[in-house]
Amino acid sequence: MPDGTTGTGIGAAVKRVEDFRFLTGKGNYTDDINRPGQSYAYILRSPHAHAKITSIDSSAAKAAAGVLAVFTGEDMQVGSLPCGWQIHSKDGSPMLEPEHPPLAKGKVRYVGDQVAVVIADTYSQAKDAAESIVVNYEVLPAAVSMSDALTDKSLVHDDIGSNLCFDWEIGDEAAVDEAMSKAAHITKIDLVNNRLVPNAMEPRAAVGEFDAATGEYTLYTTSQNPHVIRLLMGAFVLSIPEHKLRVVAPDVGGGFGSKIYHYAEEAIVTWAAPKIGRPIKWVADRSEAFISDAHGRDQINHAELALDANGKFLALKVQTQANMGAYLSTFAPCVPTYLSATLLAGTYTTPAIHANVKAIFTNTVPVDAYRGAGRPESTYLIERIVDQAARETGIDKVEIRRRNFIPADAFPYQTPVALQYDSGDYEATLSSATKIADVAGFAARKAEAASRGKLRGMGYSTYLEACGIAPSAVVGSLGARAGLYESAEVRVHPTGSVTVFTGTHSHGQGHETTFAQLVSDRLGLPMENIEISHGDTNKVQFGMGTYGSRSLAVGGEALIRAVDKIIDKAKKIAAHVLEASADDIEFKDGNFTVAGTDRSMAFGEVALTAYVPHNFPHDELEPGLDEKAFYDPANFTYPGGCHICEVEIDPETGVTEVIKFTAVDDVGRVINPMIVEGQVHGGVAQGIGQALLEYAAYDDSGQLVTGSFMDYTMPRADNFPKFDVTTEGTLCTHNTLGVKGVGEVGAIGSPPAVINAVIDALWDRGVRDMSMPATPEKVWSALQAAE
Amino acid sequence: MTDIQYVAPSTLDEAVGAYAAAKGAARILAGGTDLLVQMRAGMVKPGLIVDIKKVAELSAIEKTPEGGFRIGAAVSGAVLEEHPTFGKVWPGVLEGLNLIGSTQVQGRASAGGNLCNGSPAADSIPGLVAAGAIATVQGPNGRRNIPVEQVPTGPGKTSLAPGEILVSFTLPPRPAHSSDAYLRMIPRTEMDIAVVGCAVSLTMDGDTCTAARVSLGAVAPTVLLVEDAAKALVLTKLDDASLDKAAAACSAACNPIDDKRGTIAYRTKVAGVLLKRTTAIAAERAKGG
């Protein structure tokens, strides 16, 4: 596909059209929405990780100034917040699925669990009144760590009888054991994938409204997928039919996964609005976000890699414990299983793989997908154990990767863990990254650093991920309770401008630009004639939203199909007007021309004719120019690449500085290189954050001790060098655009590159392991211990 | 929310009068970068706020007759930064104050607030202690002067009596070839509380250190004056052996609270490392000056 003829087509670094409104404070976020007569909700949350609620006395709160209502779990008899993915244990039994009431009933299960809602004229009134609610708790021992929880001494959910949600496996264990028995060497590793708090810039918010005249509910919410929320909340929690429920996700300030899920507060404000006869707004403050947004990662892994005498990988065996937190968040069960264990081949030809995943309930905030979702966990595991194997066998860490890469001519490539990769060239991205990172000059830089008393290290990650989520038939067979197609509608207006309705949702990704570029490219229209509309279930036909780097690969493809239908229809109209056969009409540069003649019609003329059909043959040609398409992908997409990190460590203070970070990513065709670069930057920042800074720590009683920005170290610009980000590589073979997705690669590829670099720097001083986050104190202590 | 009274008197007597009369229900407001955060979090609920920024003496930067500096307790880091000579004489004091928060916070945050807030990790205090600064305090019973290191008595606590307001800091005149420096161990940068902070003030005669004061922050319940470390430096050429001795004195002085920001062993060791690095910077500056 050539560059866009208008300079705004595919491949052009068009400036983001949405940025003007964001940068000038004109965005319209949920908290900016104020409905007439609006009241405010404050959620009283549990201060205990695990306790019985023996009584709640809210009489004083109900009598307080401005208070309209107080509701508890006993008042709110509605359905359970549903889980969207069912996993079966290896014995065939379905996962244990506890009830998840929006307001706790009888028991609280984590610090932050919703106990009551106070609704008042102002937020301060609601908050003040909440202080006067007397809740008597009988504090119970908390199952905080996964190892504690596995003993079942304290049950998070008494009624399901165990804290083990499921015990799942994938792969051929017998083949793995057989290969292990013949191995020349077995490398073993134990890893912790640290718990993270997503911390989108905009905290969650929700406004619920009920129109007594029409019986229609409206929920404005900070969601990545308003149709999914409408379905889950309407059908499972509140029993509101979809035609009476509108869900609007307006501008949303970042999600990173944490705004996929259906949260209690959405149901609470929607349910309570008709009860008090006024709209209700709830906005989380930052401290509340820390203890109520779904957390990310939190896995413990043990892995063993078998190698032959030449360093070829024979088998990989993995045991994982995955923390689910206190309840099953919407997609939690698929994260450690189908989004993680299925990726354990990575970029390598390992012929036999087996993984066992135990998902465990604990008295902590629910854990779900966070940028990368499962793939960072498997990538971290693979790239750490490969480095470890290189050191143990004495094979160079780049060479061992090369020896085991899936060759570029081996695609499509079937892995032993379900997935079939369609394309990739891992050798190519590795060698480009090696050049950009100036690996050749590293020894000299290391020596120079040593002369200043500093330790330099270099770490690699030759990663792969699966995104473009996802083929419905595949995910359905794996337990998804939804299809993961996407839809688009292209509405051409009489004067030739276009509104696109997409079922994906942009919360920072720049769809208003990228999707408009697709249309500009295909229809030859200027960007300003194209509007991208998303986020309102009353406008958009349907959609599964945005996560899993799916918007372009699935939503963009749906859009292209709808655009192609527009072109087909427009050709018929042009053929009619130009008195030719539709087969003879060519569409180029915005004009419909009868092949081989100078008879032609501009796109705008065709559009106008479509809506002024004075002499249409109505049995053959309908008026109007408005088409939609639903697209279900044939496979996941498989971005991959190479990240190289160079660090310098101050051994006296343990401070690690990232000196250089090189990313060469194969994300398929690039629509807007500037947006792609931005996505990789953001992902790498989060990946380095996980590797060096971020950690959601609980104390033994189940209190989140890193519950604010004072304690939870978010990465900032001055923690990073300027990243070297480039893209190159192969096209996806099963979508017409050839796109793979770029939203998550940065967060997936980078953490092991950083930690491998840290270990490389410390290796000569005797340090053999490092866990995330590699804080100064941890690095320093490791150096002391090694001395 | 309960009603809050706000006064902004223009004289110190009025301020002291209003503050003392409220008997503990009042809070002094300087930059408010601690106070407002604490109020919003519900940690303090004052009935009266006494804003001291309108009192001339509290917002002034003056030369003393002896040739030192007197800085009003409410002077913000940004204002001090713009003073034509202060930063040349006391670069370490200034860099401690302007490590606080971000540019926006520095436009408000004062050394007086930093001291009276009583955090053991207060970034501007080690510099003032190393400088030998004297705090002037005024209350219902009049004025008194005390060394800065005697103001904090524990986390969140000070030796100020009820009704007393911190008025100013007086820094002594500087002999030639004197300078200072402040470094903190930064697991990240400005928005965080120091894990260890170290200030060193030196006077050099050629390569020989003739006077020194050393102060450590965040390693004990209060900011510390570490006299043993200073002794180890004085009348030496700041050679490795003397620096090791001073570093050891710093490590020995540590009495940190073990918390999630850094373990005791780590803080203790880093205190020594910072001493060496801070001394090197201060000596370099002193030789140049």
Ligand SMILES: Cc1cc2nc3c(=O)[nH]c(=O)nc-3n(C[C@H](O)[C@H](O)[C@H](O)COP(=O)(O)OP(=O)(O)OC[C@H]3O[C@@H](n4cnc5c(N)ncnc54)[C@H](O)[C@@H]3O)c2cc1C
């Ligand atoms: C984003 C952010 C980042 C920060 N980063 C840092 C940091 O890196 N390092 C650091 O040390 N601090 C930091 N702080 C804390 C704070 O900014 C400092 O402690 C600052 O010096 C306080 O000064 P202030 O003038 O704002 O004090 P205020 O908030 O006005 O007062 C602080 C306390 O002292 C009392 N008080 C103030 N002046 C007097 C007086 N003259 N007499 C008697 N009592 C008085 C007040 O009543 C109050 O209790 C940060 C704060 C924020 C919001």
